Amino acid sequence: MLVMILAVPLAGAAVLLLLRKGDKNIISVASAAVLALTLFLLKNVFGGGPVELAIHLHGPYAPVLRADPISALFVVLAAFIWFAVSIYMPGYMEHEARPRSFGVWTLLTLTVVEGVFLAGDPVTMLLFFELMAVTSYFWVIHRGYKKAVRSGNLYLFFSIAAGFLLTLGIVLIFVATSKLPEVGAVPATPSDPHMFGWGIALLVSGFAVKAGAVPLHIWLPHAHSAAPTPGSALLSGLLIKVGAYGLIRTAELAGCVREAGNGVTWLGPVLIAAGICSMLGGVAAALLQSDAKRLLAYHSISQMGYIIFGLGIDFYLESARDIAFTGAVFHIINHALFKAALFLGVGIIYIRTKETNLYRLGGLWRRFPVTAVLMLLAVLGITGAPGLNGYASKTLLHHAAGMAAGTGSPWLVWAERLFVLTGVGTAASFAKLYYLTFLGKPSDDTLIRNPGDDRVSGRMQPGMNAAMALLAVVMVGIGIAPEFFVNTAVIPAVGASDVDKAVADLTYLAFWSTGDVIGMVITLLIGVLVCWVGLRYGIFHRKFPVWLTPEGLVKLAVQGISRLWRAGTGKYTVLAENAHESGSAVKARLYSAIRKFDRSRSSTIGGLRLTGISADAAILFMILAILILWYTIIDPGLHDNWLPFIRPQ
Amino acid sequence: MLYLILALISGVAGGLLVLLTGRNRHSLSNFITLFFSASAAFFCWRVAFLVFAGERVRFGWKPGELQWSLDPDPLGAVFGLIASTLWLFAAVYSFGYMAGKERQRTYYAFFLLSLSVTVGVAFSGNLVTLYLFYELLTLTTYPLVIHDRTSGAVRAGSKYILYNLSGAGAILIAIITTHSCVGNPDFADGIVLAGCDSPVLGWLLVMFIIGFGVKAAIMPLHRWLPEAMAAPTPVSALLHAVAVVYSGVFGILRVVYSVFGYELIGQLSFSKVLPWLAAFTILAGVLIALRQDILKRRLAYQTVSHLSYILLGAFTLEPWGLAGALMHMISYPMMKMTLFFCAGIITEKTGETRISRMAGIGRILPGTMAAFAVAALGMVGMLPLNTFWGKYYLMKGSVAGGMWPLATVLAVSGLLNAACFIPVVVNAFRGVRSPDRTGGDALQGGEIRSGTDSGAFGDGNDGNVLSRILKDRRMALMFVPALLLVLMSIVTGLLPGIVWPGVQAVTDWFFQ
DSSP: OHHHHHHHHHHHHHHHHHSSSOOTHHHHHHHHHHHHHHHHHHHHHHHSOOEEEEOOOSSSOOOEEEEOHHHHHHHHHHHHHHHHHHHHHHHHHTTSSOHHHHHHHHHHHHHHHHHHHHBOSHHHHHHHHHHHHHHHHHHHTTTOSHHHHHHHHHHHHHHHHHHHHHHHHHHHHHHHHTSOOOTTSOOOOOSOHHHHHHHHHHHHHHHHHHHTOTTSOTHHHHHHHHSOHHHHHHIIIIIHHHHHHHHHHHHHHHHHTGGGTOSOTTHHHHHHHHHHHHHHHHHHHHHTOOBHHHHHHHHHHHHHHHHHHHHHHHHHOSTTHHHHHHHHHHHHHHHHHHHHHHHHHHHHHHHHHSOOBGGGOOOGGGTOHHHHHHHHHHHHHHHTOTTSHHHHHHHHHHHHHHHHHHTOOHHHHHHHHHHHHHHHHHHHHHHHHHIIIIISOOSSGGGTSOHHHHHHTOSOOHHHHHHHHHHHHHHHHHHHOHHHHIIIIIHHHHTOSSHHHHHHHHHHTOTTOHHHHHHHHHHHHHHHHHHHHHHHHTGGGOOOOGGGSHHHHHHHHHHHHHHHHHHHHHHHHHHHHHHHHHHHHHHHHHHHHHHHHHHHHHHHSSSOOOOSOOHHHHHHHHHHHHHHHIIIIIOGGGGGGSOTTTSOO | OHHHHHHHHHHHHHHHHHHHSOTTOHHHHHHHHHHHHHHHHHHHHHHHHHHHTTOOOOEEEOSSSOOEEEOOOHHHHHHHHHHHHHHHHHHHHHHHHHTTOSOHHHHHHHHHHHHHHHHHHHHBOSHHHHHHHHHHHHHHHHHHHTTTOOHHHHHHHHHHHHHHHHHHHHHHHHHHHHHHHHOOOOGGGSOTTTTOOOTTHHHHHHHHHHHHHHHTTOTTSOTHHHHGGGSOHHHHHHIIIIIHHHHHHHHHHIIIIIIIOHHHHHHSTHHHHHHHHHHHHHHHHHHHHHTOOBHHHHHHHHHHHHHHHHHHHHHTTSHHHHHHHHHHHHHHHHHHHHHHHHHHHHHHHHOOOBGGGOTTHHHHOHHHHHHHHHHHHHHHTOTTSTHHHHHHHHHHHHHHTTOHHHHHHHHHHHHHHHHHHHHHHHHHHHSOOOTTOOOSOGGGGOSOOGGGOOOTTOTTTOSOHHHHHHHSHHHHHHHHHHHHHHHHHHHHHHOGGGTHHHHHHHHHHHOO
16 A cells, blocks of 8 residues: 555656646546545554555665554645645646646655655655655746746755755764664664764754755745745645654654663754744744745745744653644644645736735735635634634644743743744734735736736636635634544644543643633734834835845855855966976976987987887886886895796795 | 686677778678677676676686786676676667767777776786786777877877876886785785785885776876867767776775785775875865866766775775775766766767757757756765665765765765756756857846746657657667666666675675
8 A cells, every 4th residue: 555655646647748638637636546545544554553565675775665653644644735736736737838747747746755754764765855856846947937947956956965964864873873773663772872963963954954944944935936836835835844754753763762861962952943043034034025925935934943843842841742742743734734725825816917026916805705715714824813723733832832931941931932923923924915915905906907817818717716725624624623633633643652641631731721812812913013014114125134144144155155266266276277387397398308318328329219209118217217216225125036027936 | 717718808809800890891890899798798797696606717827937817706796797788888879979980990899809808807816917907908998099080189198098007007016016025816815915014015005006096097196087088988988987997996996905905904004094085086076077168078077086986985994885885886887878978969969068058958859868867866876876875885884984074075075966967957958059059158048938948848749759869770879878877777776786796795705
């Protein structure tokens, strides 16, 4: 069955490629089949136990596929999001070039993403991870214009770098434990804890690149906004979750031997710090964006920050472990749902208006009433409004943050405050997005009342809103009954050390306590207020100095390095030229000396005039000289048998 | 033993036969070339399997005081396998590439002679025999380097001879010194220098490394290699990315593991420097490659870099490092030859040699550039391709040997390799081919109209890329070997167990 999950989309891609006229439905049929298979797998795994498929091969690589509860959950999530997007795709891709090529890459990416989640050993995981970088690269460059290609290259290079970090990490852990670790299993106790710690650090940084954690996120906004919308939705909805999944697995690997004193205690604080930086940095950058897709891309960084923060607390604080881990996994699911929905909504508006600049849009609820409602649900979801799914996972994470702050450590107290601040920022930037797109006054009236455009490009595909609606229904379902969803899906999946206790804890920390709801509503209101103030006084247009942003810093660093590099190579070129010139001069002098020597000799050899001595002869002569020198002066100890060929021992 | 002799003389016999054919009997000489390359490969496989099975295949001859012997151990068998198998691919490619060119008879004759000599290097059983074939290799490949007879080619040939003969001189000194200490025993009988307690061992190692380092292109002894790119492309692909340079690498592996042995060499202070020398060459080679605009020169500098991967693995003196070196030795030529083959096709079909003028070439040659793209990823060392395994084991070896910075050098070099080739590919598919061929940054064109743009799966006109290629016979002869190499490298990347027995035989042989 594990092989089937990988084979079905692969076969779909092959069929799509081989058919003369690409059939639009192949993608959704294949995704639906994968979804069915994965649901079946989930049922088996939750009911029975891990499903494993080991291919016994001789040599260094024996691939293992394994589905344990957590990977089964991710597999289902991927299949579901893919299915939703595949419903949306045919309608959208009518407006883009080469829909078939895009479809092939989409199905291939589905294969490799499921492969990453199902991998049972790190090398298989790395295999699919690298393949994922390549297949999704074609999404990013799909539109083919200069900026997209540059974003794609940035994405590819970061992915390759991440791959190398992972390779190095695997190597270090292998050497430290003398065994290839298994994904999700207890590793051997490291004989070299120090090296093991470094291995974990490399794995964390490799996956953090993919997860878009600040400061390794530089590629993310570019890549996610350059791809066609279904690609953006899948990149932001799922592909960065692969990074989070990797972090979960790495933390598992490190946590299994946490007690052995292996020097990975730094992991918790580092993840918490990275999470907070991503949350705040992402939100701050998102507030300043005017492009809808870039805004969403920065929010992906911010929301990944929540997840990384949760994983950090999970690793750091024993008492908050279950709730933080549950919250993080829950938020992964929720973010996949609403981020995909948001991108799809923005895409619907884009293909109708050819515009993603927020300041040129406005008042679109009249033209897109259904989309406006669905968008509102997604916006409420991501901002964490009570009654939608974002609220539930953010509440869990907030409780975890509160427990961490309860330890009294000042920087954890601050972490909790910054957590709330991020909530305000999120609300503000989504208020801005929604207001500018659907409510405010458009700069250009034709945007609202130009049905002619719709007539020209045909009727709006019902599949596009249906895909959003599918996501929205699940979001609302989770939002209304979070306890049910968490108890049936998330807690068994995270394999909490004591499921009953975890369920009891979560019931105790009820989702609907008045304090939480009121706190969230106040956060949202402050967010809207901030948005109003920002729009009123044009704060969102302010250009910040370049050194204040991570991108700017990196750009400055790159400029500095390239300047140094150019200076260095310039010096080197000058040096090399000089050396070459002096070398030629020496050579010329040497040649003339040899010639002179040769000429003077030639007179002594009666009649035989040896001119134009060749380079070969000179070399042989020199070798002979070295030989003589060697056996007479440098190492005369070997005098007795200096002609070994004639007189061997 | 018969197999051994047959493997060795196949090339010579074929070469002489080619010389006997008429001047314009091209199809006959092609057939002879194919037949004798295939027979050499076949017998090499037979010998190799006997050797891997633990049998000793030896042929010795002692005309006077000197013992000549052919006595492959697993390392020699692996090298023989690599060289003779890849020769077949290069032969088929040559049929396409050389069609309609001058001096084909000379070309094929020396092409086959070089095969014999390379097999001789691989199977040589002692230092003197190794030296003989090593020296002969320079001489038999020289006519191939100057094949075009242009002034540039002749100058390159002089440089080639000068560097390689100087290196051989150093080896000669070292061999005489070794001989005076321990005589001339077979490699298969154990470590050559075991029991030799001479104060000059350190200097001996230096001499050997300098000597073989010329062909292995250790910096700063690499300068002949980019010059030798004046040769026809199949020669560059086979000899200057694989056979000739590998005979240098093979010599160093012999010196480290057969002549000195990893225990003895670990005690010499010079051996501590060697991995760093290799690391320097790895980084410097690829950095210089980044600055080259002529595609073949870029490939040549990158060869310099990748040869040092193998040396780095050998110099770690760890079983894993040696395994990595062998894995890289097996997998790297597949990708590198693909790159060269594609470069040759580009030059033949469009006349372009400069990277800056290759924008938009992917539209004309989609299949070629797709193969090039896969091979470019192979140079990076990503996973579905077999070069990953070499890199993986090299990293393991260097970490296990306590030299973790070397592992980071490998990772950084992988990234630089990506910077070296991926832009070429992207530019080829996405850039605009300037009609006046003035070159320049092709992406300057701004937004490309996507309608005319056919990517790897361009809608409408795909599916017949392969059939279009196969219709052009010359193109097919050049493209199919490249495609096969790519497929081979994907298969061995996913199933590294295929090549593992050979690698394991070598590591077991030297680390018992």
